[in-house]
Amino acid sequence: MKTALHRVAVLVLAAVTCVAGLPVPHASASPAVRYTNPIAERRADPHIVKHTDGFYYFTATVPEYDRIVLRRATTIQGLASAPETVIWRKHSSGEMAAHIWAPEIHFINGKWYVYFAAGRSDDIWRIRMYVLESSSANPLTGPWTERGRITTPWDTFSLDASTFVNNGVSYLTWAQQEPGISTNSNLYIARMGANPWTITGTVTRLTVPALAWETRGFKVAEGPAVLQRNGRIFLTYSASATDANYCLGLLTASASADLLNPASWTKSQNPVFASNAATGQYGPGHNSFTVSEDGRSDVMVYHDRNYRDISGDPLNDPNRRTRVQKVYYKADGTPDFGIPVSDGPTPVRLKAYDSERFVRHWEYRAKLEANVSPLADSQFKVVTGLTGSGTVSLESTNFPGYYLRHRNNELWVERSDGSTLFRNDASFSQRAGLAASSAVSFESLNFPGRYIRHSNGLVNLQTVSDAQGRTDATFVLE
Incomplete structure (x- = not known):
C-alpha cells in the first residue's frame, strides 16, 4: 500500500520538550526526557x-x-x-x-x-x-x-x-x-x-x-x-x-x-x-x-x-x-x-534547528515537513546502535523493526536484513549539535564526517563545510 512504509527518521532519547502546544525557541531547547x-x-x-x-x-x-x-x-x-x-x-x-x-x-x-x-x-x-x-x-x-x-x-x-x-x-x-x-x-x-x-x-x-x-x-x-x-x-x-x-x-x-x-x-x-x-x-x-x-x-x-x-x-x-x-x-x-x-523507550521527533519542520518518512524516503500526519511518521525510538554500544539507531515508531539508514547518501526507512552493511548504514554517532550544543547531530558510523542533513525538503547523508550545512545537520529533539 502506498503509505505502508513511508516512514523515516529521527530520534532521540525520548519524549518531552516543548511547552504544550507552543514552539520552543531553538536556542533554549531543553533536552528530551526519556x-x-x-x-x-x-x-x-x-x-x-x-x-x-x-x-x-x-x-x-x-x-x-x-x-x-x-x-x-x-x-x-x-x-x-x-x-x-x-x-x-x-x-x-x-x-x-x-x-x-x-x-x-x-x-x-x-x-x-x-x-x-x-x-x-x-x-x-x-x-x-x-x-x-x-x-x-x-x-x-x-x-x-x-x-x-x-x-x-x-x-x-x-x-x-x-x-x-x-x-x-x-x-x-x-x-x-x-x-x-x-x-x-x-x-x-x-x-x-x-x-x-x-x-x-x-x-x-x-x-x-x-x-x-x-x-x-x-x-x-x-x-x-x-x-x-x-x-x-x-x-x-x-x-x-x-x-x-x-x-x-x-x-x-x-x-x-x-x-x-x-x-x-x-x-x-x-x-x-x-x-x-x-x-x-x-x-x-x-x-x-x-x-x-x-x-x-x-x-x-x-x-x-x-x-x-x-x-x-x-x-x-x-x-x-x-x-x-x-x-x-x-x-x-x-x-x-x-x-x-511500543514498550521500551518512548520516541522523539527530530525538528529542524531553523524551522518548525520534522524528519518524517514517506514512501520509505526521509523528508522534512511541517504538520506531519500521521504523527507517528515523524516519531522514532532511539535505540542502541545495530552495531552495538557507542552508537544509536533510529527505529520507526509505527513500523517497528524498520530503521533510518543511508543508501547512496540518501536516507530511507527500511527493515533490517541483519547484514553487516545494513547495521553499519543504520548506526550513527550522536553528537552535540554542529550549530548548537543544546541540539544534536548524527554522524555516519561507516562514513565519518558525513552527517544526517536536510536539503530542499529531503534528508540525506552529507559532509558539512559551512555555517548553513552545520545548521541543516542540527536537530532539536522533541
Missing part, C-alpha cells in the same frame, strides 16, 4: 498528578479491586520503582465493599481528595462514586476520612468522577447510566458545590455513546479526563468494551464557553487513540494527564495490554499496564495523541 514503558504492571485506570511539593503522585485500580494504593516520586519514571502504600481498603460488607475502581487523587483547597467507584457486598454491580479526604501534607501517611457518596440526580450505575477548574469555577465530570437511555454509561458535567464531594445546579449530559467505535461490546462513554490548552477544554473519554476495542474519544469546548451548555462541546467523529497491532498495544484507555518534569510538555497516562486475545471477561484479566507518552499539538492547537507506542 521514559520507558510500562511504568507499572497490573495497574489500570491510572492517575498521576504533579504537586507543588515536587512529587508526582500515582494511583490506579489494582486487579483485586479491593484497595486504593498510592506511590510518589520526583520523576514520572521514578514511579515505576517507588514503594506503594495502601491508603484505604474496601469495607467487609455493605457499601464500598466490592469493585474498588478508578481512584483519582486531587489537591483541593489545601487538602487531598481521592475519588473512586465502589460496589456493595450484596450487589457488586451497584457501582457508585465516593470520596476520601486527607489533610496530611504527605497523602501516603494519611489518615483518610470517608466523605461518603457523591449524590447525582439518579441512583444508578455511576463511576469515574474527575474534577477540574476553569475560569475560577470547579467542575465535576463523571460517567453514569441514565434512566430511559439504553447505554451502559454516558458522560456528565456539573459545578462543584460547597465541598469537593457535592455537586450543585444543572447537570449536563455531554455525550451518549452512539458511534460504531463507542459501542463495540458495550455502549460505553466513561473515564473523562480534561486537558486545558490553547484556549480550549479537551475532554478525552474511553469507549466500548474493556478489551482490544477500548479506545479514546474527544470532546472539545472553548475555555470561554458555557461548559454546562451541551452545544458548547464538539465531538470528534473518530477515536483519537486506539489499538495498534504494529506496536503490540491493545485497548488503550482510561487516561489522565500530567506534565513533564520541566513543566514544558503534557504527558498522557493510560493503560493497555500487550496482547489482543483475552479469555473470559476482560474485567477478570489482570494485565492492564500503566503507560505514558508525550502529547503533541497540531498547527490548529488541538492535541495529537498519535498511536500507543
Whole structure:
C-alpha cells in the first residue's frame, strides 16, 4: 500500500520538550526526557498528578479491586520503582465493599481528595462514586476520612468522577447510566458545590455513546479526563468494551464557553487513540494527564495490554499496564495523541534547528515537513546502535523493526536484513549539535564526517563545510 512504509527518521532519547502546544525557541531547547514503558504492571485506570511539593503522585485500580494504593516520586519514571502504600481498603460488607475502581487523587483547597467507584457486598454491580479526604501534607501517611457518596440526580450505575477548574469555577465530570437511555454509561458535567464531594445546579449530559467505535461490546462513554490548552477544554473519554476495542474519544469546548451548555462541546467523529497491532498495544484507555518534569510538555497516562486475545471477561484479566507518552499539538492547537507506542523507550521527533519542520518518512524516503500526519511518521525510538554500544539507531515508531539508514547518501526507512552493511548504514554517532550544543547531530558510523542533513525538503547523508550545512545537520529533539 502506498503509505505502508513511508516512514523515516529521527530520534532521540525520548519524549518531552516543548511547552504544550507552543514552539520552543531553538536556542533554549531543553533536552528530551526519556521514559520507558510500562511504568507499572497490573495497574489500570491510572492517575498521576504533579504537586507543588515536587512529587508526582500515582494511583490506579489494582486487579483485586479491593484497595486504593498510592506511590510518589520526583520523576514520572521514578514511579515505576517507588514503594506503594495502601491508603484505604474496601469495607467487609455493605457499601464500598466490592469493585474498588478508578481512584483519582486531587489537591483541593489545601487538602487531598481521592475519588473512586465502589460496589456493595450484596450487589457488586451497584457501582457508585465516593470520596476520601486527607489533610496530611504527605497523602501516603494519611489518615483518610470517608466523605461518603457523591449524590447525582439518579441512583444508578455511576463511576469515574474527575474534577477540574476553569475560569475560577470547579467542575465535576463523571460517567453514569441514565434512566430511559439504553447505554451502559454516558458522560456528565456539573459545578462543584460547597465541598469537593457535592455537586450543585444543572447537570449536563455531554455525550451518549452512539458511534460504531463507542459501542463495540458495550455502549460505553466513561473515564473523562480534561486537558486545558490553547484556549480550549479537551475532554478525552474511553469507549466500548474493556478489551482490544477500548479506545479514546474527544470532546472539545472553548475555555470561554458555557461548559454546562451541551452545544458548547464538539465531538470528534473518530477515536483519537486506539489499538495498534504494529506496536503490540491493545485497548488503550482510561487516561489522565500530567506534565513533564520541566513543566514544558503534557504527558498522557493510560493503560493497555500487550496482547489482543483475552479469555473470559476482560474485567477478570489482570494485565492492564500503566503507560505514558508525550502529547503533541497540531498547527490548529488541538492535541495529537498519535498511536500507543511500543514498550521500551518512548520516541522523539527530530525538528529542524531553523524551522518548525520534522524528519518524517514517506514512501520509505526521509523528508522534512511541517504538520506531519500521521504523527507517528515523524516519531522514532532511539535505540542502541545495530552495531552495538557507542552508537544509536533510529527505529520507526509505527513500523517497528524498520530503521533510518543511508543508501547512496540518501536516507530511507527500511527493515533490517541483519547484514553487516545494513547495521553499519543504520548506526550513527550522536553528537552535540554542529550549530548548537543544546541540539544534536548524527554522524555516519561507516562514513565519518558525513552527517544526517536536510536539503530542499529531503534528508540525506552529507559532509558539512559551512555555517548553513552545520545548521541543516542540527536537530532539536522533541
